[in-house]
């Protein structure tokens with residue numbers, strides 16, 4: 001499998017240089033269109049806006065106060081005026097300018113232009129083609145109320161009304177302000193487009209990264225499943241010859257052997273059993289991971305399960321000089337709905353650990369009946385020992401696979417670090433939980449809970465769970 005880092009290459013930040021280069025370079029635009037049926041009006045506008053000579057224009061007393069001479073001179077020399085005498089002609093000029101790539105920034109449009117379109121109709125037609133145009137409508141009469149204008153053209157900030165006869169300064173101010181407004185609007189739009197492009201690129205990149213991660217994750221899961229399947233098959237294949245080794249060493253032990261031979265046969269038998277336990281753990285663990293672990297839920301006798309645990313583990317504990325007891329704190333339901341083989345396996349794992357890690361004192365399996373928040377009964381089993389205990393910083397990781405917290409002890413006692421991981425998976429599959437409290441040097445209590453489950457027993461007596469989702 002290709003590594004994730006190889007696949008997800010480069011930074012997720014977009015290349016801003018590329019974004020910038022695709023951005024339009026917006027320039028100031030002083031092109032103004034005058035649409036008016038009266039030729040004299042055109043001359044007036046030209047006189048105010050087009051003249052290169054500041055002194056030729058009568059801007060009145062206000063000019064210095066408002067703009068200062070230098071500023072006026074610069075602005076005046078920049079405006080570029082085009083004339084149209086009817087609405088239709090104005091529209092044609094707008095279209096032509098757009099085609100040439102030099103659109104107008106604004107237009108002064110007369111309200112009454114017989115025999116053609118009036119001002120409002122002209123604006124309507126122009127905005128259909130070129131909605132960016134800033135417009136000043138010039139009128140001598142109250143042809144339309146503002147309300148009527150809004151009704152025709154819609155609510156807009158691109159339209160201003162100029163009452164005739166107009167003031168030169170006012171015309172000049174409008175031309176300056178609206179051409180600047182056009183420029184700023186274009187700039188803002190271009191900036192927005194640039195930002196949208198960055199966001200788009202970033203989103204695409206993130207989506208691509210996500211896609212690659214999903215593929216990598218699927219591949220990793222598939223590889224993990226394949227590995228677990230391989231392990232499950234291998235463990236299964238090793239079990240068969242191992243059974244023969246153990247079986248025949250049992251047979252051999254019955255033969256007339258010298259003391260040394262007896263010792264060797266016992267060693268073979270014990271090593272075979274240990275190896276078998278390890279193989280069984282690997283088989284269970286890999287089956288859980290591969291999603292092939294079968295749980296058979298049936299109605300079963302809790303007392304019988306506990307007495308089997310007593311006969312399997314009790315003798316070993318007592319042989320080691322430990323007190324071993326199974327304590328029922330109160331009357332427990334005689335019948336429960338669970339998988340007895342797997343429940344037994346949980347006890348054997350937990351008590352087996354206690355046996356390994358306890359040199360003196362006791363091991364108790366204490367059972368009690370409790371109720372959850374929905375008032376459903378469950379059985380709580382505490383496996384309590386007076387063994388070496390576990391450091392508090394290791395309590396969290398202890399249920400993870402292959403985790404052995406005390407390496408010295410593990411070497412001494414053996415084991416794979418799989419027992420608790422399997423027990424946790426099993427308790428989950430049985431609908432229960434597992435937790436732990438421990439004090440270093442004093443002992444540990446592993447708490448397993450499982451539902452009494454009689455209320456769900458009618459559903460199914462045997463189920464194959466997809467355990468791959470639950471595995472750690």
Ligand code: ADP
Pocket residue numbers: 353354357385387388389390398403404405406409410414415416417418419420421444
């Ligand atoms: P192992 O096969 O190594 O026993 P487990 O998953 O059963 O694997 O246990 C993991 C580790 O947790 C053990 O190696 C040991 O360090 C610690 N451990 C488990 N049970 C006990 C216990 N009762 N007392 C002290 N340490 C324990």
